[in-house]
Amino acid sequence: MTADLPRVVLVAITKHGAAQAATLARALPAASVCVAAKFADACAGLPNPVLAYEGPFKDQIGGLFDQFDQIVFFVSLGAVVRLIAPHLKTKDEDPGVLVVDDAAQFVIPVLSGHVGGANAMAETVAALMGATPVLTTASDVGKTIPVDILGRELGWRVEAPKINITRVSAAVVNEEAVAVVQEAGSPHWWTRPTPLPASIHRFERVADVDLTRFQAVLWITHAEVTAEHWARLHERLVVYRPPLAASAPEGGQ
Template identity: 75%
Template structure:
């Protein structure tokens, strides 16, 4: 997996100081800053763009060019800046905000699919700051239905409505059947135990569907339309790559 395209954006003196500290630890990240603070980044290897017009004029190109945007700008200002450019969580970059003092790191947009939550935790660790996560599955330390196994190469297979419905069941602590017939067993990477509401099975046939609100199924089997219809918004399937080890 290639490194994400990251831009670090700063518009104030204190923000530029914090941004320089972060950029020194992320040498592949690009820096975008107000021209009058460009000297703050002298000596760093990071590519630098010093803009002279308004920051709002930079946002469109930034959205197009980067996977992660880390702003040392107030949260309210960032929300107003990015609002005209938002399209979908599947296409928008991850947006993270850091306060001028470098105390708090907040993922604002595309936390899961766009990777802003993971970015915020990485940035917080590098700055000695506190990540402020609001995504329910992260706060509740449970399964992120929409990106489960992504770092292992798993592909999610389900209508978007299923993902929304099943995610709600998961974060509400309702009983979930997790069936793993393929792929690596090392998919649970949180330091906390798997929530008690998640029940693991090795075969789909072992699941009493009447007992569970939803099914998360890691498999290489073909699933026919009849089963999708039977489970009616309760099923999300994950497809591991063919070269991944079985459980």
Template identity: 70%
Template sequence: MNDVRVAIVAITKHGAAIASRLAPQIPEAEVVVSEKQAEHLAEFANPRRVYQGALSAQIGDLFSAYDQIIFLVSLGAVVRLIAPHLKSKDEDPGVLVIDDAAEFVIPVLSGHVGGANAYAEKVAVLLKSTPVLTTASDVGKTIPVDILGRELGWQVEAPKINITRVSADVVNQQPVAFVQEAGSANWWTRPTPLPTNIHLFQRFEDVDTAKYHSILWVTQREIAPAIWEQLAERLVVYRPPLEQ
């Protein structure tokens, strides 16, 4: 979990107790606690920040200072707190909520691009809790089109409308061609098998494009404008590092 800027935010006695359990397991995390509840924190090595006044006045700073914000606050309250600060999935931090009994870890914001889903699963392991994932690709154990191969250094290349359209085809189990001409073969990291609607190819020329709703193409090739035009909103391209 290193190199990720993390805040653990507690405003209740129970929240402070959970933060005291969780913080030592995430050494890079800073605990953010209200002045009233600071006395309920245990001793731990993590930095702590004690604020005065309303939590709502802290949200802007939290959004700019951290990559992942773990709220030990009710889900409804967090939604209202963060709403005025939302920009886009490319800019917003990951936001997680843990209930007052530490039974569930819920990614609320930036589940994919911001990494909240993956972080929620890691935190759930530390607390022996249940991660509550609601994004369709995670629930369906299929390809997350917008972040596929990110841990391998792959860069996605496609208009946003393509990503939206292709993502819908993937989660709706439409036939999708996956063409891999470059990059690591270890891109499928889920413990479950690759869904049966994903069909693998080694060359784009081997794909009968009329048979597939969408195409995911991992390649170093230059994509001709005519191909983008031919496939309209059906194509997403991934560019792996040259060394893969």
């Protein structure tokens, strides 16, 4: 997915849905619109690219998955689940998928909420439509650290086996003792209006952490992470690599 400009498509299969998609498209001029050809007149005059399809809509899904990073459906949730099911791969590959209900009251991320960006997209769409985003991922509901995408907006790169990300995410959302060691990068990574949960403990150096006391460690560093660290924190360590320029100390020291 392109970090600065995700490829977004708004999808509708009914007359009412096409009208809703057209309304949102006016606020997202870079987004494409995919509608049934017989309802394409709802998109007349839009600057957005419009795909007016003929035939069964299910035949469009594969192409949408290949071409777009965010797919916003103005289609019922159950129908969307059935339509996308044959095309699912992994959360590292699947696009973000969202559903807007028929009354445009709720925006629901269905697939790839974190890695695929559907949660963030849901909040954007909801703000534009005066709707409510319905987020169900545990870190968002619990207002805690999203382990898999921490620091993404700052250019941080996650370095850990997938099993580690799964185990550490579980420790975070279950409010187990977690150490965040920050030796590099911007300190402004916690942007929620609420304080960090009490189970999260911050340190400036990994040497200051009694590794036996914590169920997981998030280590933000440019230092070498040795095989001993990975072994000692078996499946409980996730490392983040900020851009080198981001951690250069003031005054060049």
